[in-house]
Amino acid sequence: MASHSILGLTYIFNSLRKQGLDVSPLLQRYGLDLEHLAPDARIDRSLELRLICELAGELNQPSVGLSIGNGVGFAGYGPLSLLLLTCDTAQEVLYCGIRYQQLTYLFSEVSFQPGERVSALTLASLPLAEPARRMLIDMQMAGTYKLILDVQASLNMDLYAIQVDLPYPKPAEAQLYEQFYGCPVHFDASIARFWMRNEHLQLRLPSGDRSANALYRRQCDQLLLGLQQEQASGNSADQVRAHLSLFTAGFPTACEVAAALGFSERTLRHQLRSQGTSFRRILEELRFARARQLLESSQLSVEAIAGQLGYAESAAFIHAFQRWSDSTPALYRRQHQLGRAPELPRPCPV
Structure with missing residues (x-):
């Protein structure tokens, strides 16, 4: 688990409260209370980043x-x-x-x-x-x-x-x-x-x-070593999933995700291999889940969905979706409307 001192989050919300902004609803959604946080506590970087992203969307103050x-x-x-x-x-x-x-x-x-x-x-x-x-x-x-x-x-x-x-x-x-x-x-x-x-x-x-x-x-150096040991013992796959779920239009690269989580790309890939997965596999799983959600609940065209998932061409998305589900996106949408959604994806290659 890559983490930050809780002081960083405390500085953010205390600054906003001084400006008269009420941040308690957001904190409550995550079970957090600034008044009762241990000053030496640490927070997972992906959770902290999620809070910042939601905060930015709610504040509307550029x-x-x-x-x-x-x-x-x-x-x-x-x-x-x-x-x-x-x-x-x-x-x-x-x-x-x-x-x-x-x-x-x-x-x-x-x-x-x-x-x-x-x-x-x-x-x-x-x-x-x-x-x-x-x-x-x-x-x-x-x-x-x-x-x-x-x-x-x-x-x-x-x-x-x-x-x-x-x-x-x-x-x-x-x-x-x-x-x-x-x-x-x-x-x-x-x-x-x-x-x-x-x-x-x-x-x-x-x-x-x-x-x-x-x-x-x-x-x-001692503090840095402690953080590196903490990262090595954490579940990197869950951290990657949590970080990738922050994005709604395209996904970052493995290098960018590693930097956000406090790893080198090489370290991240090694940890994912040791946990029986890979960055590509996690990204494919999330893309398939996002694709199903968009096909089921939106009227977006296949081309628009492909763009949101980071594909330069819809043909590449259609090919990937067929590999995941043995179905085309259009057929999946029709089947879902009839209440017959295709089965979940097979594991994709590492």
Whole structure:
């Protein structure tokens, strides 16, 4: 089981409550109560992501992710906070943040893009449906930038972004983003990233302390090892099913699902094999279940259903459906209307 500290979810809902938004109905649907959550508890990443997706659909506030990300407390990162403060340079802060990103509340993979004069910290967004995709991007970008500013404020440094790129169309409230980041914001970018001057990244931290840094690094390594052992002992197949069920128009790749669950793609595939299944098999099962549901309860054409399931051509979907059920989609629909649905699918090849 890949999990996050419950503090991440607590920050989200506390931020919304401060804005006067009632989030208790959503929490109650999942049997959660913020007032009675153990501060050291952990939540499955797929469940947390499901909550975020449902929340985005109910809020109808496009820029709410900015305020949520800005509400994440620096101390909430635990030993990682102290590790960052004891680094030698601002660039080392970024490298440590990337190495130990599993100890944060991020779902997206963070990486560093070096350049001659400017470099970028990038976040690869998950392929979620809107409005969840934009809200998650804003939450993670704002939260990451808040972390950078918190380090700067603690050390009286001059570390800031000179440009922010966001991978979605320019919204009506674009000016709010430039006010928040304090720099130009470019929309419709290929990836989310912060651009920083290299001279700023070479700034030395006045609190740099190699001995203390080694201590906090060992603590972070122990926490990281615990998470890796937790992931290795969990039921990856159930996590993959839960994550794929979040999508209503197409499905993410194995690499994208692995990143969302905190695995490498190789580790995820190995764990699925050890559990007697594969990413392809799980995806086929979900596609067949989604196809049956759409054929039975909607008037969508076979071509439209094929598109929702991620097939470029309806012929590929029809061929797959015949392999799953020994029936064409059209025949299945007619049989269902007559109360004679075909049998469940045979296991597909790994």
